[in-house]
Every structure is written in structure tokens, then in C-alpha cells.
Amino acid sequence: xxxxxxxxxxxxxxxxxxxxxxxxxxxxxxxxxxxxxxxxxxxxxxxxxxxxxxxxxxxxxxxxxxxxxxxxxxxxxxxxxxxxxxxxxxxxxxxxxxxxxxxxxxxxxxxxxxxxxxxxxxxxxxxxxxxxxxxxxxxxxxxxxxxxxxxxxxxxxxxxxxxxxxxxxxxxxxxxxxxxxxxxxxxxxxxxxxxxxxxxxxxxxxxxxxxxxxxxxxxxxxxxxxxxxxxxxxxxxxxxxxxxxxxxxxxxxxxxxxxxxxxxxxxxxxxxxxxxxxxxxxxxxxxxxxxxxxxxxxxxxxxxxxxxxxxxxxxxxxxxxxxxxxxxxxxxxxxxxxxxxxxxxxxxxxxxxxxxxxxxxxxxxxxxx
Ligand SMILES: Cc1cc2nc3c(=O)[nH]c(=O)nc-3n(C[C@H](O)[C@H](O)[C@H](O)COP(=O)(O)OP(=O)(O)OC[C@H]3O[C@@H](n4cnc5c(N)ncnc54)[C@H](O)[C@@H]3O)c2cc1C
Numbered sequence: 001x002x003x004x005x006x007x008x009x010x011x012x013x014x015x016x017x018x019x020x021x022x023x024x025x026x027x028x029x030x031x032x033x034x035x036x037x038x039x040x041x042x043x044x045x046x047x048x049x050x051x052x053x054x055x056x057x058x059x060x061x062x063x064x065x066x067x068x069x070x071x072x073x074x075x076x077x078x079x080x081x082x083x084x085x086x087x088x089x090x091x092x093x094x095x096x097x098x099x100x101x102x103x104x105x106x107x108x109x110x111x112x113x114x115x116x117x118x119x120x121x122x123x124x125x126x127x128x129x130x131x132x133x134x135x136x137x138x139x140x141x142x143x144x145x146x147x148x149x150x151x152x153x154x155x156x157x158x159x160x161x162x163x164x165x166x167x168x169x170x171x172x173x174x175x176x177x178x179x180x181x182x183x184x185x186x187x188x189x190x191x192x193x194x195x196x197x198x199x200x201x202x203x204x205x206x207x208x209x210x211x212x213x214x215x216x217x218x219x220x221x222x223x224x225x226x227x228x229x230x231x232x233x234x235x236x237x238x239x240x241x242x243x244x245x246x247x248x249x250x251x252x253x254x255x256x257x258x259x260x261x262x263x264x265x266x267x268x269x270x271x272x273x274x275x276x277x278x279x280x281x282x283x284x285x286x287x288x289x290x291x292x293x294x295x296x297x298x299x300x301x302x303x304x305x306x307x308x309x310x311x312x313x314x315x316x317x318x319x320x321x322x323x324x325x326x327x328x329x330x331x332x333x334x335x336x337x338x339x340x341x342x343x344x345x346x347x348x349x350x351x352x353x354x355x356x357x358x359x360x361x362x363x364x365x366x367x368x369x
Contacts, residue, residue, distance in 0.1 A: 006150055006151065006152045006153065007152070007153045007154070008032050008033055008034045008122065008152065008153075008154045008155075009031050009032045009033060009154065009155050009156065009315060010026055010031055010032070010033040010034075010154055010155065010156045010157070010158060010311060010315075011033070011034055011036065011139065011141055011152050011154035011156070011157045011158070012026075012033060012034065012035045012036070012157075012158040012160055013036050013129045013141070013157065013158065013159060013160060013161050013166065013167050014035075014036075014037065014038075014158075014159070014160030014161040014162060014283070014285070015035050015036075015037030015039075015042075015113055015116075015123070015125070015160075016045070016109065016160060016162060016283065016284075016300065017108075017109075017112060017283065017297050017300040017301050017304065018160040018162075018282040018283020018284065018285070018300035018301070018303055018304045018307075019035055019037070019158070019160030019282070019283070019304065020035070020112040020113060020115070020116050020304070021061055021112075021282075021300065021301045021302075021303075021304025021305050021308065022158055022160060022282050022304040022305075022307055022308040022311075023035050023116050023120065023304075023308070024061060024062065024063075024115065024116060024119070024304075024308070025061070025304065025305050025307075025308025025309055025312070026308045026311065026312055027116075027119055027120045029308070029309065029312035030312075031311070031312050031315060032122075033120070033122065034120075034122030034123065034124065034152065035116065035122065035123050035124070036124040036127050036128075036129060036141075036143050036152070037113070037123070037124070037125050037126070037127070038126070038127070038128045038129075039125070039126065040125050040126035041110075041125070042106060042109035042110045042113055043106070043109070044105055044106040044109075044213075045105055045109065046105075046183070046185065046219070046221070046264075046291070047105060047291065047294075047296050047297055048102055048103045048104075048105050048198070048211055048212070049075065049078070049100060049101075049102060049103075049198055049211075049294045050067065050075075050100050050101040050102075050103060050294075050297060050298060051100045051294055051298065052098050052099055052100045054100070054297075054298040054301070055098075057298065057301060057302055057305065058301070060305065061301060061304075061305055062115075063111075063112070063115065063301075066108070066111040066112070066115065067101050067103070067108070069107070069111070071104040071107045072101050072102065072103050072104055072107070072108065073101065073102040073196060074099040074100075074101060074102075075099060075100045075101050075102040075197075076089075076099055076100070077089055077090045077100075078090050078197065078198040078199065078200055079197060079198070079199045079200070080199070080200040080201070081200070081201040081202065081246075081247060081248050082200060082201075082202050082207070082343075082346060082347055083202075083346035083347050083348070083349070084349075085247055087199075087201070087247075087248040102196065102197070102198070102212070103297075124143060124150070124152075126145045126146075127143040127144060127145045127150070128143065128144060128145070129141060129142075129143055129161070129166055129167065129170070130142045130143060130144050130149070131170060132157065132167055132170040132171060134157065134171060134277070134278060134279065136277060136278070137155075138153055138154065138155060138278075139153070139154050139155070139156065139157045139278055139279070140152075140153055141154070141157060155278065155315065156278050156279065156280070156311055156314070156315065157278065157279045158279070158280055158281070158282060158307065158311065159279060159280070159281040159282070159285040159286075160281075160282050160283050160285055160304070161285050162283065162284040162285060163265060163269070163284045163285070163288045164285075165271070165281060165284075165285040165286075166285075167279060167281070167285070168271065168279075168281060168285065171276065171279060173271065173276065175269045175270060175271055175288075176269060176270055176271070176272060177267060177268075177269045178267060178268040178269060178270070178362065178363070179225070179267040179268055179290075179359070179362045179363070180225055180226035180227070180267055181223055181224070181225055181226075181265075181266050181267035181268075181290065181359075182223070182224060182225070182226055182229060182263055182264065182265055182266055182267075183209075183221045183222070183223050183263070183264050183265075183266040183291070184221065184222045184223075184224070184229070184235065184238075184239060184261055184262075184263055185219060185220065185221045185222075185261070185262045185263075185264065186219075186220055186239070186258045186259070186260060186261045186262070187213055187217055187218065187219050187220070187260075188217070188218050188220060188253070188255055188258075189216060189217055190216050190217065190218060191254075193216075194218075194252060194253070196212050197212075198210065198211045199248070199249060199252070200292070201246050201247070201248055201249050202347050202349075203242050203245045203246055204245060204350045204353045204355070204356075205224050205228050205242060205353065205354075205355050206222055206223045206224035206225070206228070206242070206355050207222070207223050207292070208220065208221070208222055208223075208242070208243070208246060208249055209221045209222075209223065209291060209292075210249065210253065218253065220253070220255070221266075221291075222239055222242055223266055223291070223292075224355060225354070225355055225358060225359070227354065227358075228354060228355060229263065235258075235261045236257075236258045236261065239255075239258060239261070240255065240258075243255060265288075266290065266291055267288070267290060268287075268288060268289060268290050268337070268340070269287075269288045270286070270287045270288070270333060271285075271286050271287070273326060274286040274287075274325070274326055274329055274330075275310075275322045275325065275326060280307050280310065280311055280322060280325065281307075282300065282303040282304045282307040283299070283300035283303055283304060284296065284300060286303060286329060287299065287303075287329065287332075287333045287336075289336060290340055292340070292343060293336060293339070293340060293343075295336055299332070302332075303329055306325055306328055306329065307325055307329075309321075310322055310324060310325035337363065340363060341360070341363045341364065344356070344359050344360055344363060345360065
């Protein structure tokens with residue numbers, strides 16, 4: 001088996017934080033694995049805040065030094081207007097782990113992929129998963145780029161494809177959507193420098209999230225529910241109107257014109273069971289978090305770490321290892337739901353608002369079900 005060029009013990013689809021953390025862990029455990037990543041080179045993704053309590057995990061994964069690189073910034077917490085009209089600094093300082101980090105996300109993705117490449121050459125970059133066929137003993141995955149189609153054979157396959165959980169979909173396993181929150185995102189160039197930080201501000205129909213993108217560019221996101229999303233031609237007016245409703249952002253940021261607005265899912269979703277006979281899901285593919293939690297990246301790295309160890313144990317004959325993985329990640333997800341509800345409950349200013357009433361009723365249903 002080991003002689004075949006496209007045959008591995010474990011095939012990982014997705015080269016984001018979850019996929020690379022899994023690959024690093026498996027490689028360290030002596031498991032022959034490969035990563036397939038759809039993009040030829042890393043892309044800049046949404047999400048940049050890493051909380052202080054992620055540090056022990058980063059250390060265990062051997063990537064704390066990557067985050068201490070000068071391109072990332074030490075970070076003490078977001079500015080937030082939530083639950084009352086004040087803009088408050090939500091400090092990490094009280095955390096016994098000290099500061100968190102504000103990532104240069106593109107640089108971080110590049111660092112992770114370089115680290116993996118330096119230890120293991122099995123990296124199919126620019127190849128997309130097209131098909132997966134799985135039986136009790138092996139998995140056959142068809143991947144393709146612009147010039148060729150390959151078939152990779154493996155004993156086990158990992159879904160690290162992010163929110164859309166592509167491997168699961170190919171295997172006929174669906175994610176459950178807990179809500180229909182979407183992000184409307186756009187970038188603006190800055191005419192004058194503003195502090196390098198994340199600002200969150202709630203309004204009647206959702207909430208704003210503003211974060212640095214490049215040195216002189218910001219990414220702005222408005223989170224709302226699918227029912228409230230305007231038609232394409234009304235999107236800019238809707239966003240300008242939501243911005244005018246803010247008490248603080250309006251004074252800090254002037255948005256004259258919005259060029260391109262992207263709409264992306266940004267709610268909570270999960271797999272009923274994050275593994276099967278010879279597959280396991282990590283990161284957003286298994287559990288996708290509401291961005292208000294800043295859980296996504298850390299959780300992707302953690303599930304890659306625990307998932308990697310579980311799969312290595314499983315391949316070494318420990319049948320219960322995948323169940324232990326489920327126990328750990330499922331409990332973390334339940335704890336997240338409780339914190340999420342508590343956070344949304346803080347906002348009581350718009351009692352008639354569809355967004356705020358609907359948000360809480362959906363989340364509350366989840367805890368009683
Ligand atoms: C608006 C927004 C704001 C956020 N803010 C934060 C934040 O402040 N802090 C935080 O921690 N998290 C945040 N997140 C979440 C965070 O970005 C994600 O949780 C994190 O990227 C998940 O990592 P992952 O590796 O599971 O998935 P991803 O990073 O999505 O990586 C999946 C990879 O799989 C590849 N792939 C997908 N399909 C295929 C295929 N068919 N074939 C081959 N390759 C494929 C993709 O190219 C991608 O590189 C935010 C998310 C959103 C949407």
C-alpha cells in the first residue's frame with residue numbers, strides 16, 4: 001500500500017486551520033497522510049481574533065511561535081456596543097492567560113501551510129474534491145485541478161472543508177442548521193488611520209463587525225437573518241441605513257460608496273455525529289460557530305488536534321477513540337450554545353425586532369430540544 005504514489009493512510013480534504021492542525025498531528029504520530037486544498041495559494045478569510053485561552057493549544061500544536069510573528073498583533077479585546085448605548089472595551093486583560101492575538105489571516109494561513117509542507121510533502125494544492133466513494137475498508141477520492149484528475153486511495157478520510165462540509169455531503173451526511181444568520185460583507189479604504197481593533201455594534205436588525213483587513217483597508221460585516229436580507233439592488237441602501245442607525249460606528253467610519261457586497265452564511269450549524277465508519281469531520285465542517293463568539297479558528301485548531309489523535313489511535317486499533325472525540329467536541333459545542341444564548345440575552349433594546357426576538361427563540365428551542 002505504501003508504495004502506491006496516491007495511496008495514504010489518511011486523506012485530509014481542506015488546507016485551512018482545521019485541516020493543517022489535523023495533518024501536523026497525524027504526521028507527528030507517524031501516520032502517512034496527505035492534504036488536498038482547493039486553492040493554489042492561501043486566500044484571505046474572514047476571522048482574525050484569537051482569545052488568550054487558545055495559547056496552551058497553540059503551544060501543544062507547536063504553532064505559538066508562528067503567532068508571535070510580528071505580522072500578527074497582540075490584542076487585548078474588542079470594542080463593543082451591545083445591550084446598552086455605550087461603546088465598551090471588552091478586555092481580555094482579566095484573563096489569566098494575558099493577551100490574545102489579532103491575526104493577519106492571510107499570513108497565518110500561509111504560515112500553517114508552509115509548516116506542514118516543511119514536514120510532509122504530500123500536499124495537493126489547487127485540487128478540488130469531486131467525488132468520494134467509501135466502503136468498509138477504504139476510501140476512493142477523485143480530485144481534479146485544471147489539467148488533471150487523480151484518484152487517491154486511503155484507509156480514512158477527514159472532512160476539513162469548512163462550513164460546507166463537502167466530504168460529508170458526498171457521503172450523504174447533512175449538517176443541521178440551527179439558524180439562518182448571514183453576513184453581508186464589504187471592504188472600504190481608509191482616508192485616515194483608525195485604531196487597529198475589532199468593533200462590534202448591535203442595531204435593530206442585527207449587528208456590525210468591523211475589523212482591519214490590510215494596513216489601509218477595513219472589512220465591514222453586517223450580520224442579519226435570511227428573512228431580513230434585502231434584494232440585490234437594495235443591498236447598499238439597506239447597509240447605509242443600518243450604518244446610520246449606529247451610535248458609534250457612524251462617528252468613526254464614513255462609508256461613501258460600497259462597491260462589492262458579498263453574502264455568506266454565518267450562523268451555527270453542526271453534524272449530529274462528527275464521524276462515521278472511516279471518516280471524521282473537524283473545524284467548521286463539524287461545528288460552525290456564530291462569529292460573535294470568536295470561537296472558529298481556535299475550535300478548528302483544537303478539533304484538528306483532538307481529531308488527529310483520535311484517528312491515529314483508531315488506526316492503531318483503539319475502536320473507542322472516535323467516540324471519545326465526539327464526546328469532547330460535542331460537549332464543547334453545548335457549552336458554546338449556552339454562552340451564545342447568554343450573550344444574545346444581554347441585548348434587550350429592541351423588543352419588537354424580528355432579528356432579536358427570532359434569534360433568541362431559535363437558540364432557546366435548541367437548549368430545550
Ligand atoms: C464573517 C466571519 C467572521 C469570523 N470571525 C472570526 C473571529 O474573529 N475569530 C475566529 O476564531 N473565527 C472567526 N470566524 C470563523 C473562522 O474563520 C472559521 O471558523 C475557520 O476558518 C474554520 O477553519 P476550517 O479550517 O474549519 O475551515 P476553513 O478555514 O473554511 O478552511 C477550509 C478549507 O477547505 C478548502 N476546501 C473547501 N472545499 C474543498 C474541496 N471541495 N476540495 C478541496 N479543498 C476544499 C477551502 O479552500 C479552505 O481552505 C469568522 C467567520 C466568519 C464567516
